[in-house]
Amino acid sequence: MQAKVGDDEALVGIAEAFGRIQRHILSDHRGIVDISVDTQENPKIGDANEYGGLSAKSFALHTDGAFLQGIAQLDETIAFELRPPRLIVMACKIQASEGGGNILVDGHDLYDRLLADFPDLIDALTVSGSAAFVRDQEQSGRSQVFERCSDGTLQIRYRGDRQMFLAERLGISSAELRSYVKEKVSGVLVELHEGDIVIVDNTRIVHSREDVTAKSLSESRSMRRLWVFDERSERFGDGDIIAGRRSMETLAGYVPMPRSSQDPALDLALGIRR
Numbered sequence: 001m002q003a004k005v006g007d008d009e010a011l012v013g014i015a016e017a018f019g020r021i022q023r024h025i026l027s028d029h030r031g032i033v034d035i036s037v038d039t040q041e042n043p044k045i046g047d048a049n050e051y052g053g054l055s056a057k058s059f060a061l062h063t064d065g066a067f068l069q070g071i072a073q074l075d076e077t078i079a080f081e082l083r084p085p086r087l088i089v090m091a092c093k094i095q096a097s098e099g100g101g102n103i104l105v106d107g108h109d110l111y112d113r114l115l116a117d118f119p120d121l122i123d124a125l126t127v128s129g130s131a132a133f134v135r136d137q138e139q140s141g142r143s144q145v146f147e148r149c150s151d152g153t154l155q156i157r158y159r160g161d162r163q164m165f166l167a168e169r170l171g172i173s174s175a176e177l178r179s180y181v182k183e184k185v186s187g188v189l190v191e192l193h194e195g196d197i198v199i200v201d202n203t204r205i206v207h208s209r210e211d212v213t214a215k216s217l218s219e220s221r222s223m224r225r226l227w228v229f230d231e232r233s234e235r236f237g238d239g240d241i242i243a244g245r246r247s248m249e250t251l252a253g254y255v256p257m258p259r260s261s262q263d264p265a266l267d268l269a270l271g272i273r274r
């Protein structure tokens, strides 16, 4: 989906039409992440090289938040399972003078191709624990590339870089799968101009970004990104949650925020349906 948007407030309104905004450790109080080179200064980042969006280099195909798995508490009564966001809302504030286009690849198409080329592999790729994803201080250790979700749809989790690990017993290494995807699967190039937004089903589509070939990313390009929380996440509301547990500290930066809109969230047919 592609549209035009005026300011940050309108952008928040668009994201909230689809559900609650999911925080990110780099987001502001509204949940907006500013993607430009100067974000690297942020003290919450351990290793800036792990955040592909923040450099001027190309960013390999990925699922946003592939590293999210575990529980985080919202307050003393509720904790949530954390998953990758359901939707990504990306807006262009300043377009790159050269490069910086986004490529969207359909995970359904990837699934079908893998099924045709490696029929024995596809089931293994849906087994929990067959893949793991890491990013800076987070990791999802018992994960999979295609997850069968509670609503019957399949959800993709993928990283076209070294943040994805595949179990040895699959017989295909992460590097081999990555080069297969690069070679066999083509996507759609989306070039956002100032004020354009794109809304991506993060459970079905993987995305990448071309090199930003202008002199400096901070001068030439600025994007805004919002995540929409996956409401299929399990809630743990047993009323007996100890506040401030260290084990939940890292993930506390990724909890959903209260929604300001009273309207029911738009219901979309998301994920890989097969």
Ligand SMILES: O=C(O)CCC(=O)C(=O)O
Pocket: 035, 052, 053, 054, 059, 064, 100, 101, 102, 207, 208, 209, 223
């Ligand atoms: O810079 C972009 O256009 C996209 C960056 C991105 O995909 C991300 O930060 O997750």
Ligand SMILES: [Fe+2]
Pocket: 053, 062, 063, 064, 207
């Ligand atoms: Fe991304």
